[in-house]
Amino acid sequence: MSVIGLTPWLQHLVEHLPIAHQGQDPEGVHQVRVAVRRLRVWLRLAGMRVLEDDLAWLVRAASQVRDLEVLLQHPDLPTAFQKWARVRLGEARAGFIPVLDSPRLAGLLQALSTLPALDHKEAQTRLERFVQRVGRRAEEWRTEDSIESLHALRRALRRLRYAREWLQQDSGTVKALQEIFGQVGDLSFILNYLAAFEAEGGRASIRYRRKLEADLTEALAVARQAWKNHKADFGP
Helix, strand or coil, X not given: CCEECCHHHHHHHHHHHHHHHHCCCCHHHHHHHHHHHHHHHHHHHHCCXXXXXXXXXXXXXXXXXXXXXXXXXXXXXXXXXXXXXXXXHHHHHHHHHHHHCCHHHHHHHHHHHCCCCEEHXXXXXXXXXXXXXXXXXXXXXXXXXXXXHHHHHHHHHHHHHHHHHHCCCCCHHHHHHHHHHHHHHHHHHHHHHHHHHHHCCCCCCHHHHHHHHHHHHHHHHHHHHHHHHXXXXXXX
């Protein structure tokens, strides 16, 4: 394979935009974000900055909708918290629809369709940058030991995974770590939304909060052990 075209994931994006617009299937927004993130990695492998800001804009616009959809899929949400989240999801979707209907998005899709294919050898030379970023983010997590630094490491792993997949390389270990770290991410943002719910006068049982906090502590322990087992795969 001498070149890598972005057509498969551009088509994936185009196919899921109407589903995201309709708003009935959570996979619509989810797959829009996946496609956009994969396209952003393709641009980085190509050494292109063009359209990066537009793709980042689309991901940001979809983020709150996706977060709330994930929240509402979490088991055992207290009824009042669930109702609050559904209202917020309706508001987030209302804000997302103009993005999907915007000339900026139409122009972005048109511009992406005109980009030339990526040279495979050239992309291969840039792969090491993704590995190095994982190493830097891992060191920040080691020194800061914060949820935010763990999230940054998870994002770096996701980009490395997508880069390897664009190059048709094995990404099994990276994907497994990304998913383990994702458990921490899901629980931490549920706690953040719970705090917002309570700040607006909502009430949830102490038992529910403590269960989330205990689950987060356990997920963090699993994440630390998983990284300990595999960090050698990403350099010294």
